[in-house]
Amino acid sequence: MDEGNTRARSSIRLHKELSAIWDAPPGWGRLAAVNHTTIGKRFMLTAFVFFLIGGLLGMLIRAQLATSGSAFIGAPIYNQIFTMHGTIMMFLFAIPMFEGFAIYLLPKMLGARDMAFPRLTAYGYWCYLFGGSILIVALLAGVAPNGGWFLYTPLNSQPYSPGINADIWLLGITFVEISALSAAIEIIVSILRLRAPGMSIERMPIMAWYLLVTAFMMLFGFPPLILGSILLELERAFDLPFFDPTRGGDSLLWQHLFWLFGHPEVYIIFLPAAGAVSMMIPTFARHELVGYRSVILAVMAVGFLSFGLWVHHMFTVGIPHLALAFFSAASGLVAIPTAVQLFSWIATIAQGRPRFDVPMLYLGGAFVVFILGGLTGVMLAMVPFNFQAHDTHFVVAHLHYVLVGGFVFPLLAATYYWLPHITGRMARHSVSVPAFWLLFGGFNLTFFIMHLTGLLGMPRRVWTYPEAAGWDIFNLISSVGSFVMAAGFALFAVDIVLQLRFGERFRRNPWRARTLEWATPTPPPSYAFASLPVISDRADRLDPDRIGPELAAGRGYLGAARNGWMETLGVDIASGEPREVVILPRPTYLPLFTALATGAFVLCLLFKAYALSIVPLLVVLGLFLAWTVSSGSRRDLEDLPIAPGKTAPPHWQVERPPSWWAMSFTLTADGVFFASLLFGVLFLRVVSPDWPASQGPVLDLRLALPAIAAAGLAALAGRHAVRRLLSGRPLAVALVACAGAHLAAMALLVAMIVALGDPTVHANRATIFALLAFAALHAALGMIFAAFGLWRERSGLLSPARSVDLRIGAMWHGASAVVVTIALLFAWIGSAP
Amino acid sequence: MSRTSFLGQPFFLVAGFSIWAVGFLALYALLSVGCAYGWNEIVVVGSFSLLRLQLVAVFIVSLAACAGVVAALLARRRGGGKASEHFLAILALQASLAALVATFFTFAGVLTLSICD
Numbered sequence: 045m046d047e048g049n050t051r052a053r054s055s056i057r058l059h060k061e062l063s064a065i066w067d068a069p070p071g072w073g074r075l076a077a078v079n080h081t082t083i084g085k086r087f088m089l090t091a092f093v094f095f096l097i098g099g100l101l102g103m104l105i106r107a108q109l110a111t112s113g114s115a116f117i118g119a120p121i122y123n124q125i126f127t128m129h130g131t132i133m134m135f136l137f138a139i140p141m142f143e144g145f146a147i148y149l150l151p152k153m154l155g156a157r158d159m160a161f162p163r164l165t166a167y168g169y170w171c172y173l174f175g176g177s178i179l180i181v182a183l184l185a186g187v188a189p190n191g192g193w194f195l196y197t198p199l200n201s202q203p204y205s206p207g208i209n210a211d212i213w214l215l216g217i218t219f220v221e222i223s224a225l226s227a228a229i230e231i232i233v234s235i236l237r238l239r240a241p242g243m244s245i246e247r248m249p250i251m252a253w254y255l256l257v258t259a260f261m262m263l264f265g266f267p268p269l270i271l272g273s274i275l276l277e278l279e280r281a282f283d284l285p286f287f288d289p290t291r292g293g294d295s296l297l298w299q300h301l302f303w304l305f306g307h308p309e310v311y312i313i314f315l316p317a318a319g320a321v322s323m324m325i326p327t328f329a330r331h332e333l334v335g336y337r338s339v340i341l342a343v344m345a346v347g348f349l350s351f352g353l354w355v356h357h358m359f360t361v362g363i364p365h366l367a368l369a370f371f372s373a374a375s376g377l378v379a380i381p382t383a384v385q386l387f388s389w390i391a392t393i394a395q396g397r398p399r400f401d402v403p404m405l406y407l408g409g410a411f412v413v414f415i416l417g418g419l420t421g422v423m424l425a426m427v428p429f430n431f432q433a434h435d436t437h438f439v440v441a442h443l444h445y446v447l448v449g450g451f452v453f454p455l456l457a458a459t460y461y462w463l464p465h466i467t468g469r470m471a472r473h474s475v476s477v478p479a480f481w482l483l484f485g486g487f488n489l490t491f492f493i494m495h496l497t498g499l500l501g502m503p504r505r506v507w508t509y510p511e512a513a514g515w516d517i518f519n520l521i522s523s524v525g526s527f528v529m530a531a532g533f534a535l536f537a538v539d540i541v542l543q544l545r546f547g548e549r550f551r552r553n554p555w556r557a558r559t560l561e562w563a564t565p566t567p568p569p570s571y572a573f574a575s576l577p578v579i580s581d582r583a584d585r586l587d588p589d590r591i592g593p594e595l596a597a598g599r600g601y602l603g604a605a606r607n608g609w610m611e612t613l614g615v616d617i618a619s620g621e622p623r624e625v626v627i628l629p630r631p632t633y634l635p636l637f638t639a640l641a642t643g644a645f646v647l648c649l650l651f652k653a654y655a656l657s658i659v660p661l662l663v664v665l666g667l668f669l670a671w672t673v674s675s676g677s678r679r680d681l682e683d684l685p686i687a688p689g690k691t692a693p694p695h696w697q698v699e700r701p702p703s704w705w706a707m708s709f710t711l712t713a714d715g716v717f718f719a720s721l722l723f724g725v726l727f728l729r730v731v732s733p734d735w736p737a738s739q740g741p742v743l744d745l746r747l748a749l750p751a752i753a754a755a756g757l758a759a760l761a762g763r764h765a766v767r768r769l770l771s772g773r774p775l776a777v778a779l780v781a782c783a784g785a786h787l788a789a790m791a792l793l794v795a796m797i798v799a800l801g802d803p804t805v806h807a808n809r810a811t812i813f814a815l816l817a818f819a820a821l822h823a824a825l826g827m828i829f830a831a832f833g834l835w836r837e838r839s840g841l842l843s844p845a846r847s848v849d850l851r852i853g854a855m856w857h858g859a860s861a862v863v864v865t866i867a868l869l870f871a872w873i874g875s876a877p
Numbered sequence: 878m879s880r881t882s883f884l885g886q887p888f889f890l891v892a893g894f895s896i897w898a899v900g901f902l903a904l905y906a907l908l909s910v911g912c913a914y915g916w917n918e919i920v921v922v923g924s925f926s927l928l929r930l931q932l933v934a935v936f937i938v939s940l941a942a943c944a945g946v947v948a949a950l951l952a953r954r955r956g957g958g959k960a961s962e963h964f965l966a967i968l969a970l971q972a973s974l975a976a977l978v979a980t981f982f983t984f985a986g987v988l989t990l991s992i993c994d
């Protein structure tokens with residue numbers, strides 16, 4: 045009794061101390077929040093709002109298609125509506141929803157206090173909000189994109205879509221994409237490095253594996269789309285003919301870049317939802333996930349295979365049959381690892397003592413719908429069938445079965461499962477069962493019918509059809525179904541509100557789950573765990589009811605407030621042994637301001653104020669540099685106590701802190717972007733019919749070779765500076781040399797761009813222009829990195845023990861040299877007579 | 878602190894499938910270039926065109942590389958080490974086996990199908 049009292053008292057004191065450090069200030073201060081619990085909730089709420097808008101547009105589509113010859117909205121509006129429906133659902137609902145889910149839950153599942161880069165999380169959120177808002181405002185203003193969510197060229201090139209509509213898509217989506225890419229890097233680093241001590245890689249919760257693979261897929265999938273968007277925007281704004289077949293461009297290049305992203309995107313949406321299923325099923329089956337390792341294997345296989353089938357969206361564009369065979373085979377193959385996961389879930393239920401509850405009902409619905417979607421997917425992967433069903437409503441039916449079965453229904457289940465964690469209240473479930481049946485029935489009524497209209501030949505993306513086609517009755521049923529489904533969503537929303545208002549409070553772990561996120565108090569405090577647990581078994585075999593109070597009393601790692609620091613632990617990637625204390629940044633308005641400046645830049649581009657756009661661009665750069673001011677230390681610190689008898693250094697004093705990994709993955713994404721550009725250059729050269737063999741510009745080797753030498757020199761000087769720092773010698777000269785060499789490389793590259801002449805005459809010149817500009821950008825950023833290093837050194841923030849800033853810079857200098865060399869090589873090949 | 882051996886690196890989890898991905902791109906690129914330059918019309922031996930030979934060569938090299946990764950990981954599977962290393966080793970082995978099968982299944986078309994039409 046006595047002991048219990050002191051424990052309670054000490055946990056309340058600890059709670060007060062930690063709250064004082066971690067909570068964001070009230071009022072306007074909320075805009076400064078960087079905490080993962082807060083930002084995660086904001087992401088999910090915003091995504092839900094976008095889902096409602098997207099759903100509303102879906103209803104409008106169905107209202108228009110209900111009868112033949114309907115005069116309800118008309119073609120121009122219809123085009124905007126179906127484009128925005130697809131765009132919103134894919135970019136503004138599904139991806140951000142999973143990001144919010146990951147940001148909210150991931151640290152809690154891993155036993156950490158926050159994500160690795162809280163300010164980046166906040167920046168990502170604001171970018172998402174502003175980018176999404178641009179699209180919605182455009183919709184309200186009647187200038188929304190109208191060329192389909194895949195924005196095919198040449199329909200969306202300047203001559204055929206002269207308005208601002210396509211620019212809004214390109215710029216708005218790229219803006220949102222920045223947010224997704226930063227989230228991907230952050231998720232990877234957090235999973236690899238920020239876990240509870242003892243959570244070795246084979247003990248991670250299965251969700252962490254799913255999110256890890258998903259984030260890597262984003263790292264490889266988004267750069268091609270960003271590249272495509274930039275190229276198309278360059279074509280639209282400055283007439284560089286990348287996709288214009290009359291000047292050596294090729295529309296198929298756009299399709300390749302889009303689907304290189306577009307297909308993996310579908311799995312980027314599906315995998316996190318499947319991860320959530322793999323977390324929920326064991327709880328309700330009261331049995332750990334059967335085949336933990338096979339599931340990991342399957343998820344990895346899906347991650348790879350889904351990149352090898354982008355052309356199945358382009359089967360009918362005239363690609364050699366042998367290539368179609370590769371993509372068809374890969375498309376069929378991806379069904380196997382997907383089935384492995386399904387069988388693992390079924391086996392878990394079969395081996396356990398399943399308990400029924402509302403989330404299970406929604407999961408049952410998800411299984412049925414997803415399996416049907418998977419079957420039509422295999423049908424569509426077969427080339428001859430695809431030729432018949434291409435661009436009919438059969439495809440619309442298939443894609444909704446997959447997306448709704450693979451994402452929306454699991455998401456609804458997950459909402460019922462995890463909402464109590466967010467609110468601290470249990471649902472009453474009074475209307476959740478009827479809501480489910482409305483949703484399930486309405487969905488199948490809407491979309492099953494579309495298989496039939498599709499097989500009868502009804503094309504997708506048409507705003508109306510003649511009565512003579514005989515599709516009226518089917519379309520009417522389908523539209524009625526969609527209104528039934530809408531009623532289901534309304535009831536679902538009512539159920540959630542009821543839970544928020546009248547749900548019963550509970551202390552901890554209402555579902556008797558065995559994973560770590562249920563060991564936090566509910567609703568969770570901003571610091572998630574008062575102290576960090578030691579994990580000695582697989583993360584789905586834990587006992588949150590026992591661990592929770594222990595941690596709350598401060599009996600784990602980092603169980604005390606220190607220096608007003610926001611601390612969490614960094615661990616070894618494989619073994620999970622503690623390596624360093626990661627000290628996270630305090631709440632700040634910087635992410636908001638940086639996102640606002642980024643938004644201003646995007647708006648300048650949108651309204652073609654290119655000269656003006658330099659201003660916000662410089663502001664963005666300056667603000668990003670301002671982020672770093674508060675980080676680091678001016679003296680070497682002793683190792684810090686992290687638990688009785690254990691110490692660890694602060695993160696800036698270790699060899700590979702989270703920021704080092706972040707730079708590695710940023711360079712990976714940069715490399716993928718560059719590789720996509722090289723692919724584009726080769727593609728146009730080989731495939732485009734109108735490519736002059738001889739009269740292209742000739743690259744001046746007298747400029748190119750010195751540029752390569754300068755870039756190489758910058759890389760060497762950067763490394764030399766690191767060596768001097770490590771051995772305690774002065775390094776300013778080396779860094780100045782590094783910056784100077786970058787400057788020289790940049791000047792030479794710019795001179796080459798000028799010598800190139802008008803890049804709009806032919807795609808040949810336009811691609812060389814793009815290569816040179818990309819290389820020049822790397823040299824320019826290299827200069828900033830060198831100057832940054834110099835400033836850190838002058839401010840006393842560097843020492844042999846605190847060298848990471850400089851080593852990160854050196855990584856960039858090296859990468860920049862590689863980029864300059866390869867870009868010039870390709871430019872030279874491209875320009876050779 | 879003991880250092881993990883080269884074959885115990887997490888990188889090996891993705892080695893097999895990376896080979897698959899590189900082989901995939903190589904085949905697709907080679908096919909496009911070959912068809913553009915008419916290498917399918919250059920007969921080398923019997924009914925084998927230059928392009929067919931090149932494609933089959935990429936196919937065999939990819940298979941061999943995948944098989945090589947499988948063999949290296951098989952040889953390493955025995956022996957102690959930490960639980961996480963053991964776990965990663967088994968996972969890497971299974972992944973590279975899956976990649977071997979995927980390589981065969983996705984690329985086998987180069988043996989029989991018509992090339993450029």
Ligand code: HEM
Pocket residue numbers: 098099102103105106126127129130131133134138192193194440443444447448451452490503504505506526
């Ligand atoms: C709320 C219920 C929904 C309804 C009633 C609905 C209805 C439709 C309809 C009728 C189309 C065909 C438009 C046309 O071809 O003219 C369509 C297209 C599409 N839907 Fe949905 N949908 C719903 C939910 C979703 C969800 C949840 C997603 C994704 C997560 C989604 C993604 C898409 C995409 C990507 C397209 C293709 C757009 C294009 O062709 O450019 N939909 N939807």
Ligand SMILES: [Cu+2]
Pocket residue numbers: 306307310353354356357
């Ligand atoms: Cu696909």
